[in-house]
Amino acid sequence: MKTFQQTQLALTAYLRAPEKSPAPENVETRRLHIYRDLVYNNIENFVANVFPVTRSILGDHSWHGLVREFILHHNCQTPYFVQISDEFVHYILQVRGLRGSDPAYLLELIHYEWIELALDVSTDVIPDAGVFPTDVENSRPRVSPVTVCLSYQYPVHKVSATFPHWPAEPTQLLVYRNRMDIVCFSEANPLTARLLFLLQSNDQPLNSHLQTIAAELQYSDITMLKKQAFLLLEGLYKDSAISHFE
Numbered sequence: 001m002k003t004f005q006q007t008q009l010a011l012t013a014y015l016r017a018p019e020k021s022p023a024p025e026n027v028e029t030r031r032l033h034i035y036r037d038l039v040y041n042n043i044e045n046f047v048a049n050v051f052p053v054t055r056s057i058l059g060d061h062s063w064h065g066l067v068r069e070f071i072l073h074h075n076c077q078t079p080y081f082v083q084i085s086d087e088f089v090h091y092i093l094q095v096r097g098l099r100g101s102d103p104a105y106l107l108e109l110i111h112y113e114w115i116e117l118a119l120d121v122s123t124d125v126i127p128d129a130g131v132f133p134t135d136v137e138n139s140r141p142r143v144s145p146v147t148v149c150l151s152y153q154y155p156v157h158k159v160s161a162t163f164p165h166w167p168a169e170p171t172q173l174l175v176y177r178n179r180m181d182i183v184c185f186s187e188a189n190p191l192t193a194r195l196l197f198l199l200q201s202n203d204q205p206l207n208s209h210l211q212t213i214a215a216e217l218q219y220s221d222i223t224m225l226k227k228q229a230f231l232l233l234e235g236l237y238k239d240s241a242i243s244h245f246e
Helices: 004-016 029-050 052-073 081-096 106-121 190-201 206-217 222-239
Strands: 141-143 147-152 171-177 183-187 242-245
Touching: 004 029, 029 052, 029 081, 029 106, 052 081, 052 106, 081 106, 106 147, 106 171, 106 183, 141 190, 141 222, 147 190, 171 190, 190 206, 190 222, 206 222, 222 242
Parallel strands: none
Antiparallel strands: 141 242, 147 171, 171 183
């Protein structure tokens, strides 16, 4: 007679891959099917809600194959449904990778769709705004903890089931959660991307960062660059991507 643990292992193996693993003995088929459907449908439904564009592009057959592969091969480290998407992204990006029939942008698209939920459920709090400084040049703008600037090889924000074929096109996107807890997306130009990176990585006054950018981008007119940066910061501050100034 099999031990209880052996029966558990047989059941979980069946639930992960019912088409590949035999059902445990002496368990009513109707009940097995209820558990089988509950496990798959709950996971698939939650993941599909987070990655709707990916699902629409892959189509039913490829999408369900991808989810079943995830359930079969990945050992989730969390019991919380809200974190299943994190596990799914980790499996696809770090373990599975691209396959021959996948769109070339698949990994970037999955990451792009996931970041919205990641920022939405983040427990990070945006610091109080304070006031916009009169001496912007010598201030230290602080990037909100729920703001990210992403660089992709493909324009993943344009991909859809209607227009699934896009050539490689270097793309930078600003994603942030504002003070109304709405996650927003916008395209970012090179100045925005570079300035946010420097603000997040080096604790220097704004003027120091602008000098660095001027040298990198070969700006001959630093005054014009400063004007552009000040206008940019005003917009980012209004949108809460820049949370405050020190």
